Amino acid sequence: MGISHTLSRILSGLFQKKTARIGIYGPPNAGKTTLANRIADDWSGTVAGNTSEVPHETRRAVRTGNITISGSNGKSITIDIVDTPGVTTRVDYKEFLEYGIEREDAITRAREATEGVAEAMHWLREDIDGVIYMIDATLDPFAQVNIMMIGIIESRKLPVIIAANKIDLPDASPQRIRTAFPQHPVVPVSCLEGTQIESLYEEMVKKFR
Amino acid sequence: MQGVRIDLISEERLAQMPSMEKIRLILDNVREGTIVILESGLSPDEQSTLVEMTMQEILPDGFSGIEIESYPSKQRSSSVFSRLLKGDETRRLTVIGPANQLKMIRKDRGLISAWISGR
Numbered sequence: 001m002g003i004s005h006t007l008s009r010i011l012s013g014l015f016q017k018k019t020a021r022i023g024i025y026g027p028p029n030a031g032k033t034t035l036a037n038r039i040a041d042d043w044s045g046t047v048a049g050n051t052s053e054v055p056h057e058t059r060r061a062v063r064t065g066n067i068t069i070s071g072s073n074g075k076s077i078t079i080d081i082v083d084t085p086g087v088t089t090r091v092d093y094k095e096f097l098e099y100g101i102e103r104e105d106a107i108t109r110a111r112e113a114t115e116g117v118a119e120a121m122h123w124l125r126e127d128i129d130g131v132i133y134m135i136d137a138t139l140d141p142f143a144q145v146n147i148m149m150i151g152i153i154e155s156r157k158l159p160v161i162i163a164a165n166k167i168d169l170p171d172a173s174p175q176r177i178r179t180a181f182p183q184h185p186v187v188p189v190s191c192l193e194g195t196q197i198e199s200l201y202e203e204m205v206k207k208f209r
Numbered sequence: 210m211q212g213v214r215i216d217l218i219s220e221e222r223l224a225q226m227p228s229m230e231k232i233r234l235i236l237d238n239v240r241e242g243t244i245v246i247l248e249s250g251l252s253p254d255e256q257s258t259l260v261e262m263t264m265q266e267i268l269p270d271g272f273s274g275i276e277i278e279s280y281p282s283k284q285r286s287s288s289v290f291s292r293l294l295k296g297d298e299t300r301r302l303t304v305i306g307p308a309n310q311l312k313m314i315r316k317d318r319g320l321i322s323a324w325i326s327g328r
Contacts, residue, residue, distance in 0.1 A: 087260070088274070089260055089274050090308035091273065092308070110267070114267045118260075118265060121258075121261045122261065125254075125257060140316075142318075147280075147281045
């Protein structure tokens with residue numbers, strides 16, 4: 001058993017395809033963790049992280065491994081989903097005070113948020129094979145963070161799907177996002193309600209294979 | 210005289226600077242309350258590093274980060290030849306300032322309208 005087992009491990013290590021890491025990126029409160037939870041729940045029966053209306057609830061990248069997603073064409077992908085902290089260029093602890101958080105806790109949250117953003121940028125440079133970029137479809141898609149992040153993702157030649165989230169809200173306009181980023185597939189979804197989530201899974205199977 | 214200092218840095222000067230020197234110059238100036246306008250902007254990798262370094266310098270009741278504005282990248286031409294002729298289309302005029310002093314009012318493909326306040 002010893003030699004054959006070792007040989008088998010070496011061979012499987014040599015020929016096993018690395019599981020692609022798909023990062024969920026976007027500004028704070030775009031719905032990244034809601035999507036990560038939905039994917040994890042739909043395809044592996046687990047939960048990826050907590051959600052909150054307070055920005056920067058996710059302050060560490062959270063990886064959920066070995067999720068197999070099947071498309072209607074019978075093809076499937078096995079991926080790791082990496083839920084990342086919301087990317088921003090500014091963090092002020094005073095913003096958290098407005099949500100009733102105590103000053104000391106707000107300062108700690110702000111410090112963790114800054115570390116989380118730096119970590120998210122690092123993951124993008126080193127450890128991500130594809131990106132689902134989340135945009136709140138009720139907001140202006142020309143926000144600098146979107147322009148900057150899409151530029152960074154393009155420069156790294158990573159496959160990207162833009163999820164136009166929150167289409168359950170009356171002000172949502174996925175068309176504005178399509179106009180802003182016509183070079184990428186835009187999938188309108190409501191991660192909270194699951195609306196059109198199947199379309200996103202289909203696009204993922206197509207894009208990340 | 211009271212007011213806001215604005216530094217406009219030319220494409221030629223930026224081209225002579227290594228990435229880290231550029232980022233250090235931006236952060237040092239912005240932390241002092243200066244608005245920095247880059248004629249040719251930053252590369253995506255430089256932007257990524259700028260965000261990372263900005264996060265490392267944020268302090269409670271001190272520096273709270275940057276506001277950065279640039280135009281969206283131009284639509285890419287499918288022709289390799291025309292891309293070579295046009296050069297790097299990702300670097301576009303960029304305005305960077307302290308988060309608590311520079312506020313974007315409106316932006317689209319060809320217009321950046323921002324409000325600058327004193328310290």
